[in-house]
Amino acid sequence: MRLTKYFLPILRETPAEAQIASHRLMLRAGMIRQASAGIYSWLPLGYKVLRRIEQIVHEEQQRAGHIPLLMPTLQPADLWRESGRYDDYGAEMLRIKDRHQRDMLYGPTNEELITDIFRSAITSYKDLPLTLYHIQWKFRDEVRPRFGVMRGREFLMKDGYNFDLTVEDAIHAYNRHMVSYIRTYERMGLKAIPMAADTGPIGGDHSHEFLVLAPTGESAVYYDRAVTDMTLGDRAIDYDDRGQVSEIVATWTGPYARTDERHDPAAFAEIPEERRVEGRGIEVGQIFFFGTKYSEPMKALVVNEAGERVPVQMGSHGIGVSRLVGAIIEASHDEKGIVWPEGVTPFHAGIVNLKQGDAAADGACEAIYAGLRAAGLDPLYDDRDERAGAKFATMDLIGLPWRVTVGPRGLASGVVELTSRRTGESEEMSPEAAVARLAGIYAGVR
RNA sequence: CGGGCUAUAGCGCAGUCUGGUAGCGCGUUCGACUGGGGGUCGAAAGGUCGUGAGUUCGAAUCUCGCUAGCCCGACCA
Structure with a gap:
């Protein structure tokens, strides 16, 4: 969505x-x-x-x-x-x-x-x-x-x-x-x-x-x-x-x-x-x-x-x-x-586009969104033209267990960030790796 | 069901005591500047003041009734 x-x-x-x-x-x-x-x-x-x-x-x-x-x-x-x-x-x-x-x-x-x-x-x-x-x-x-x-x-x-x-x-x-x-x-x-x-x-x-x-x-x-x-x-x-x-x-x-x-x-x-x-x-x-x-x-x-x-x-x-x-x-x-447990979360992961309208960021977000859906997951893509802070606050409030953060700065070196809502810990990886990681996480959730 | 309290813009509130025709913040809309944790500036829209009656020249404000909602307690998936 x-x-x-x-x-x-x-x-x-x-x-x-x-x-x-x-x-x-x-x-x-x-x-x-x-x-x-x-x-x-x-x-x-x-x-x-x-x-x-x-x-x-x-x-x-x-x-x-x-x-x-x-x-x-x-x-x-x-x-x-x-x-x-x-x-x-x-x-x-x-x-x-x-x-x-x-x-x-x-x-x-x-x-x-x-x-x-x-x-x-x-x-x-x-x-x-x-x-x-x-x-x-x-x-x-x-x-x-x-x-x-x-x-x-x-x-x-x-x-x-x-x-x-x-x-x-x-x-x-x-x-x-x-x-x-x-x-x-x-x-x-x-x-x-x-x-x-x-x-x-x-x-x-x-x-x-x-x-x-x-x-x-x-x-x-x-x-x-x-x-x-x-x-x-x-x-x-x-x-x-x-x-x-x-x-x-x-x-x-x-x-x-x-x-x-x-x-x-x-x-x-x-x-x-x-x-x-x-x-x-x-x-x-x-x-x-x-x-x-x-x-x-x-x-x-x-x-x-x-x-x-x-x-x-x-x-x-x-x-x-x-x-x-x-x-x-x-x-x-x-x-x-x-902080939703994976078993009941309304969306499996949130995608935060830090710079809506930036060609690289928009493209990467679309690819991740399509990739997650192809993997059978239900992501929520925050595609509003809002500042980063507002998007983070919304994601934290609604509590999706995983967030993929996509911005021009990270994309310049080919990475996005995958963050756990529960622990707050982030890891940088390629967009493809983030999709694969999430698919793996949810494969283990009955 | 006993006790306490509230009702004013989408949300949070001020104004009520002392009556003079409604305001603030957030949000929303438009514009500009911005852009990695709710940014800044400017402009604008939005209200039968819960409801009915009364008092008064005049009621968000005073009086009475009603309704809705909240809190504490007793009771419950």
């Missing part, structure tokens, strides 16, 4: 309403614009990041064998009356009447709808196990939305639901989700730690939430440093291999890691002091096993091998997709702006 043809409404000054870094930077970098309290438009740059995160979530869910579908945002109230949650959910649920005075609601989650879909189609244990998921907008009418997309009323969430015959099968689904989540967050450059959690209004028996470590996080967290040293990496995972999956879960949930709600100071004190860490975290996902909480009242039954009709064992599993955009920025920024 050429910047002169793009829509990137960056702000030089910080809007007064933004209190935390991610909100401030998302507004300044032209990623979002508030429509009303807790409701945002996603401008092109923000939308690209959102889509990249969504794509990673899709890839990892499907790798784990989960099936995508799409349910609507508006749901009929009757389904919620069946589960008993229409009255339980309270004012957080946005209730709407259609023209026929039918009670509708903007879905805050989808257990009822998915259970209805399941029961209408599946009646035999032979069709299990099954995990369905979607990525769809949710609405929860928060009393006090704040922190930009971190705590919006409308938010994009991946929510998945497993249907299994036995508790053991459902626990495997739970474990499968945990492993796929660990990998998902890793691909986004995040350190997200599973922590035992309360089940809240969704209910159920076990639950973990995933906390991204960031100093501005909403929750106080206590953990053994051992959890932050673990990496799943690229290892081959067979999601049908219960032994392998449960072993990974055991490894990741072994060390002490709790939010303040579940904190046990006595157990924490037993960790060697040098490994004890008190920090803050942002919740970016949660998994639940809740058995027959919905299948029983909503009569989602299957016939088992013995010919008996039994309620399916279920769980639900969520990733806060739109919240992740903010969480990643909280975890990765500096005083100049955002």
Whole structure:
């Protein structure tokens, strides 16, 4: 993309309403614009990041064998009356009447709808196990939305639901989700730690939430440093291999890691002091096993091998997709702006032409731009007629992980500069070498 | 939902106390000089002062209502 043809409404000054870094930077970098309290438009740059995160979530869910579908945002109230949650959910649920005075609601989650879909189609244990998921907008009418997309009323969430015959099968689904989540967050450059959690209004028996470590996080967290040293990496995972999956879960949930709600100071004190860490975290996902909480009242039954009709064992599993955009920025920024991890960056690299209109500089930039695109990358070429300082400031603000700086001075000796946003380190090389280097860097990014 | 606060140009703000018909910086447009970290000079455009009513010869300014937004707390992917 050429910047002169793009829509990137960056702000030089910080809007007064933004209190935390991610909100401030998302507004300044032209990623979002508030429509009303807790409701945002996603401008092109923000939308690209959102889509990249969504794509990673899709890839990892499907790798784990989960099936995508799409349910609507508006749901009929009757389904919620069946589960008993229409009255339980309270004012957080946005209730709407259609023209026929039918009670509708903007879905805050989808257990009822998915259970209805399941029961209408599946009646035999032979069709299990099954995990369905979607990525769809949710609405929860928060009393006090704040922190930009971190705590919006409308938010994009991946929510998945497993249907299994036995508790053991459902626990495997739970474990499968945990492993796929660990990998998902890793691909986004995040350190997200599973922590035992309360089940809240969704209910159920076990639950973990995933906390991204960031100093501005909403929750106080206590953990053994051992959890932050673990990496799943690229290892081959067979999601049908219960032994392998449960072993990974055991490894990741072994060390002490709790939010303040579940904190046990006595157990924490037993960790060697040098490994004890008190920090803050942002919740970016949660998994639940809740058995027959919905299948029983909503009569989602299957016939088992013995010919008996039994309620399916279920769980639900969520990733806060739109919240992740903010969480990643909280975890990765500096005083100049955002620092995107390669896995989610809106553009792979920025090209800064220091002297627009200079034949050599223009030519070299065009060649690099074409070269990067030919290599399958998505570069952002700053071809505005701006001074170098303004271009650098823009690139730093929007946080592309790599920048190719092209100017007449360097070109005189045949070189351009490749700079890492994270470290600030630059290296001079030929334009061709810069393209090859970037292609190599991204070949290693899943 | 309790407590506090705000609303004036795209953004950041002054002007309100003490009523006289709206201003500054950034950004934008045009011109010139510039050109490796938000450069300089000159010119210009841009505002129903959130909204409704009231007081007054006259309201951004005073009074009352309403709406929207923000912050602290309690609650949440």
